[in-house]
Amino acid sequence: MEKFVLFGGTPIFYIDEGKGAPVVLLHGYLESSLIWDDFASNLKKTNRVIRLDLPGHGLSGVNGEAHTMEYLADAVHYILDLVGVEKCTLVGHSMGGYVTLAFAQKYASRLNNFVLFHSTPNPDTEEKRANRDREIALVEEDKIELIARTNAPMAFARDNRKRFANAIEECIEMYAINEKEGIVALLNGMKIRQDMNEFLASTALPFMFIFGRKDNYISNEMADLLIAKYPQAAVLLLENSGHMGFIEESKVSLEAIQKFVG
Template sequence: MMQMYKNTKLFYRSIGTGNPLLLLHGFLESSSIWDPFVEELSKRRQVITIDLPGHGKSGSLEEVHSMDLMADAVFNVLQQLKTEQVTIIGHSMGGYVSLAFCKKFPILTKGLVLLNSTPEPDNEDRKKNRDRAIKIIKNNKESYVSMAISNLLSEKNRTCFPKELEKLKNEALNFSEDGIIAALKGMKIRTDLTSTLTLYNGPKHIIAGMSDPILKFSDIQTIAEATNSSFLSLDGGHLSFIENKRELIELMHFID
């Protein structure tokens, strides 16, 4: 289904009824990453998936897709669906958007799950990497997409999921250059939302890969303890929806 927001199309799906669960994908991904999960989860509840601005079948809104802007886009879709409260699972960038949504719309947030994600902002090195990525994309988007996605798996899993990685890469190559860059700029300027997670009183969980090449496992474990969030670890890297699919489906059944 399509929803217009700021004269731009946002693609979303809603399957099943009752106890809404919103699944938000990460950077260089789309709502299709949740396809293996939706059929089973929707047997028990309503499952909503959205292509965030500049990703999948959704258009780009502005030059910079801040996490607040993407949270507003999510809110617009939920209004269309007349959803009053929702549990959110956000992968990586989707986790950043989930926290921004929670800060702006706490009453609407029934539960929160950060999957391979963090409430902390980019450090200075990470910000410089965002700038370098933007330059690479402008010169060779295909090379950047291939490199960026391959580097998300744990070292031992990099040769284990060739079909899944190829699907991710092929889909990301169809995203506009402007949409990819807008997300990079938005992630670069995101603020520290650790206090938002700490103050949130609903069910909150952090799921981390023990061999995540992007987020240091021990740091995420410390954040979970500091924010009083339930902490769950998986034997994999940054793409738990691929590397730990069966375990993740089981966890999703018991998050609220």
């Protein structure tokens, strides 16, 4: 089922399909629910799979100049109430992982567990915030296609780019159709997000890290530091993936998430 609903006056697009233990897939920056198409088509064979276009991207609307991670988590909570899901597993890719952590902090009772897929609990560094400001400037100069053509290949491991050339082109198209206001709202929201390390250290919820060993955004050093810092976490290391493990190593990622969901 595909549907539009209004969340505080903002249109939200979501997809609800399959049967079994509910899993909610949250996309990353510049992406939409479409990024999960192939992954969801397999996961829905064993689970109920819900995915949405987070406000500001895809077919969903924009609400203001900054979409905080808490606001996005509230949108996810609204959808869960609407479709009658009491508890679920949240799987957040990149920015979707930031939303997952905000949701887990606000609505822990609604989760069985959660997965940070190429994502971390760390806030933006000063350097990263400066980079986001530069990206906002490019967006305001109507250079969204340039951003898309730069970011899409970077999301894949260098030695996977030829093999996934079609997927990269699909990402470029997906990224480039986002509205200027939505991109800016999400960049502003990521800039001001909380440091979630204290929360992650204290939560009783089971959680899982999935890291790509060829990720251009999360270094091996950072991944190893987080794995050591949170020994309670389940961990999947994708040896041949960049930042898109659910595409680059879809089978092993799918099996790990199915096992984690239980």
